[in-house]
Amino acid sequence: MTSVSRDRDTTDSKESAGRRFANSAITVAFRALLYVCAALPRRLVHFLASCAGWLAWQFKTTPRKITERNIAIAFPELPISEQRHLARASFRQLCWSAADVGLSLLWSAERLMSCVSSVVGEEHLHASVAEGRGVIALVPHLGNWELVGPYLAAQYPMTTLYKEINIPGVNDIVLRARQRNGNVLVPANKSGVRALLKALNSRELVAILPDQVPSSGGGEFAPFFGEPALTMTLVSKLIKRNSSKAICVYALRQADKNYQIVIRPADEGIYSSDSSSALLGLNKSVEQCVLDCPEQYQWEYKRYKYLPDLSRRKYY
Numbered sequence: 001m002t003s004v005s006r007d008r009d010t011t012d013s014k015e016s017a018g019r020r021f022a023n024s025a026i027t028v029a030f031r032a033l034l035y036v037c038a039a040l041p042r043r044l045v046h047f048l049a050s051c052a053g054w055l056a057w058q059f060k061t062t063p064r065k066i067t068e069r070n071i072a073i074a075f076p077e078l079p080i081s082e083q084r085h086l087a088r089a090s091f092r093q094l095c096w097s098a099a100d101v102g103l104s105l106l107w108s109a110e111r112l113m114s115c116v117s118s119v120v121g122e123e124h125l126h127a128s129v130a131e132g133r134g135v136i137a138l139v140p141h142l143g144n145w146e147l148v149g150p151y152l153a154a155q156y157p158m159t160t161l162y163k164e165i166n167i168p169g170v171n172d173i174v175l176r177a178r179q180r181n182g183n184v185l186v187p188a189n190k191s192g193v194r195a196l197l198k199a200l201n202s203r204e205l206v207a208i209l210p211d212q213v214p215s216s217g218g219g220e221f222a223p224f225f226g227e228p229a230l231t232m233t234l235v236s237k238l239i240k241r242n243s244s245k246a247i248c249v250y251a252l253r254q255a256d257k258n259y260q261i262v263i264r265p266a267d268e269g270i271y272s273s274d275s276s277s278a279l280l281g282l283n284k285s286v287e288q289c290v291l292d293c294p295e296q297y298q299w300e301y302k303r304y305k306y307l308p309d310l311s312r313r314k315y316y
Contacts, residue, residue: 027169034173037102042257045099053095057088063300067091069316070299074225089295096253097144104146105173109180112150117254119151121263128245128265129156134200136238136246138210138266140286141298145209146177147251147259152205153181159199160207163188183207193234200242207249210235211286211303221308222279225287230306236278239271246270248289252296262292 037045057064068087075083103112128135137158139148152158162178162185165171178185184199186192196206213219214232221228238244246266251259267288269281290297305313 023167023169026167027173030170031173034102034106037099038106039102042099042103045102046096046257049095049099050092053091056095057091063094064091066302066316067094067299070301070303073227073304074299075294076226086295087299090297090299093253093296094298094300096257100144100257101146104144105177109150109154112147112180113154115258116147116151116251116261117256117258119261119263124247124263124265125152125155125249128247129203129205131245132203134203134242134244135205136200136235136244137205137207138235138246138248138282138285139207140211140248140250140289141209141301142250142289143252143293143296144259145250147261148249149178149183149207150180151251151261152207152249153183156205157182157184157199157202158205158207159184159186159195161186161188161192161196161209193238196238197241200238200244206238208232208235210282211301213303213305220275220279222276222283224283224303225290227304228308229283229304230310231279231283233275233279235282236270236275239278240273246285248285250289250292252293262289264288 064087067090068083071078071083071087071090075086078086103115125135135156137148137152139145149158149160160178160183162175164187165174175185184195186195196208199206210232211224212232213230214234218234219230219232222231223229224231235246239246248264248266249261251261254260267281267284269277270285272278272281302316305316307313
């Protein structure tokens with residue numbers, strides 16, 4: 001028994017050392033990529049990203065297949081040719097988003113905000129805060145959502161849920177970037193939810209990515225572009241607990257590669273006391289944002305990966 005235990009300890013130690021080495025290598029590569037993307041002229045970085053995206057499209061990579069599948073699910077009324085055109089446009093935008101990851105994570109908040117050419121609907125933000133009930137900013141995976149945190153945190157005190165990345169070095173980089181302008185990040189667990197409630201009770205902002213697939217027990221199914229999708233219940237629970245206002249905020253890429261921040265009220269259904277209606281209102285809120293510029297939505301995310309019986313969707 002002692003020998004077996006020692007063998008297991010030795011194996012675990014080797015695996016741990018291997019994992020640390022792999023994490024360190026990934027962190028070094030990630031940091032190098034960020035610095036290259038942040039240092040080179042943006043036109044050149046976008047051109048290189050477009051070339052890489054063209055190759056990835058030609059080789060029918062997994063992100064391409066997921067993008068095509070999601071668009072087919074969300075827009076079944078579109079002819080196949082239009083679905084394919086949207087998928088290619090979305091893939092191109094995805095590559096440009098990857099090209100901007102350096103500036104999104106490394107630039108100072110002030111320099112990053114220089115990429116914002118305009119803000120539309122800012123009156124909705126100020127009016128919601130003025131009501132004095134706390135405000136939930138819904139930030140869908142649309143455009144460059146890394147811009148939204150620094151922008152909002154510069155306006156009002158803000159708390160944001162954050163899911164830790166398993167690679168410590170990469171996690172540190174992303175965590176520091178998202179804390180710019182005093183944005184308070186809290187873990188995506190019960191203590192984090194308590195922190196969100198405390199912030200809302202203090203009439204502050206909280207930011208949530210509303211279109212993430214929730215963990216087990218954290219969601220229910222509701223239509224998203226007409227197809228049942230596992231949807232988080234956190235937002236509706238926070239609204240019920242605090243009578244908070246909800247707004248949608250996203251940053252759309254413009255023709256000159258700078259961004260326009262858009263703020264719009266959430267769908268009124270989100271305030272329903274009926275859980276199903278509130279979840280439908282949440283998804284409608286995201287849909288309205290997506291329809292503003294569907295090619296900039298992150299369609300390669302497995303939003304529909306679970307079927308209503310919680311089995312995994314095939315061919316996904």
